Amino acid sequence: MSASPAASAQAEAAIRLHGLKRHFTGRGGVATRALDGVSLEVAAGEIFGIVGRSGAGKSTLIRCVNLLERPDEGEVRVLGEELMALSDSALRERRRGIGMVFQHFNLLASRSVADNVAFPLEIAGMPAVERGRRVDEVLALVGLAEKAKAYPAQLSGGQKQRVGIARALAPRPRILLCDEATSALDPETTQEILALIRRLRDQLDLTVLLITHEMAVVKEICDRVAVMERGQVVEEGRVFDVFTRPSHPTTRRFIADTIGHSIPPGTVARLPAAGAGEERRLLQVLFAGPHSTRSVISEASRRFGLDLNIISGRIDEIAGEPFGLMALAAYGAPDRIEAALAWFAELGLAVTPIANDTLEAA
C-alpha cells in the first residue's frame, strides 16, 4: 500500500536528484558526459558526501542542486520543490535557502570580513541595521567575531573558509553545499573546518551535501556517501557500510588509500619468500562488528590449501563505530589465492591487496 500524500511529503528527502544528465561538447566536437543518469536522495539533517576522482562529475552535480548548472535532463527537487520548473525570480529566491561554500573561498578582497558576510544580505535587500545584527551573529557562530574588520588578505586559510561559511549561512539557508571546502587547507585546519561544519549541522539543523576527492573527509564527517565515476554513481550507502563492505573496485581503491595498512619495509623483508610454484601476496582485510575473522582465516587456509599469516591488526572507528583492519601474508598457488579472494568477497569481507607503494611509504 502506498503512503498517504501527507506522509510522503513529510518523508520527502531534502534533496532529490533524479535521472540527471549533463553533457558538454569540447573543442573538436568531442562530447563529455559529465552526468550520465545520476539519482540521489539526501535526507533532511544528513551530511551526505559525494566522492570521486578528478573529472568524475562531482562539481557538475553539486552545481545542479542550485541550478548554477542546468541539467539537460532529470529532476532537481529541493525541499519538496522542483527547481527546474521555477521562474528566474522564484529560483533566485529559493537559492537563498541553499548556501554554498567553495574550495578557494571566493571572498571579495576589497571588502572587510563583515562586508563579505553581509554581501548576500545586501543583495536580498535586508535593511542595514538588521544586516549588521545578522553578520555579528553568524561571525560569532563560526568563531570569528573579533575579525569583523579584517580583510581577507590578513586571514589564514582556515579563517577565510570560516568567513566563506558565515557568508553562506547569513541568509539562514536550510541546505549547505560544500564544494571541496577543505581541499585547499592543511590537515589540522581541515579537521577544524569539518568539526565546525558538523557542529553547525547539529546546531542549525542543516542538510549538508559535500563533494570531495578525499575519502578521509567522508570518513570524518559524513553519514552517507555516494561514489562517482565517469558521470555515474557506482556505489552508495551508509559510510560505515561502504567502508567495511565496499562493492565497487573504485570504492575499494579509495578506501585502501585512506585507511591503507602500512607495514614497515623491514617486516616485509623478513617475511619468507614464496616457494616454487607459489606466490606471496600481502592483503588487507577489513571487517565490521563481531565477525570472527580468525576462524574465517583458518577456514580459508584449510579450504584453499593456503598458508595465511597475520602480520598485524588494529581497530579504527567511523562515526563512533569500530571496525578491524588486518594485514595478512598469503602463500599459495596463484589460482588458489584468487579462489580464496572470491570466497572472502562472497562472505562480504573486504579484502584488498596491499600496494607496494604503501609498503615503501611506511
Ligand SMILES: Nc1ncnc2c1ncn2[C@@H]1O[C@H](COP(=O)(O)OP(=O)(O)OP(=O)(O)O)[C@@H](O)[C@H]1O
Ligand atoms: N563547462 C564545461 N565545458 C566542457 N567540459 C566540462 C565543463 N564542465 C565540466 N566539464 C567536463 O565534465 C567532466 C566532469 O567535470 P567535473 O568538474 O564535474 O568533475 P569533478 O569530479 O568535479 O572533477 P574536479 O574535481 O577535477 O573538478 C570533466 O570531463 C570535465 O572536463
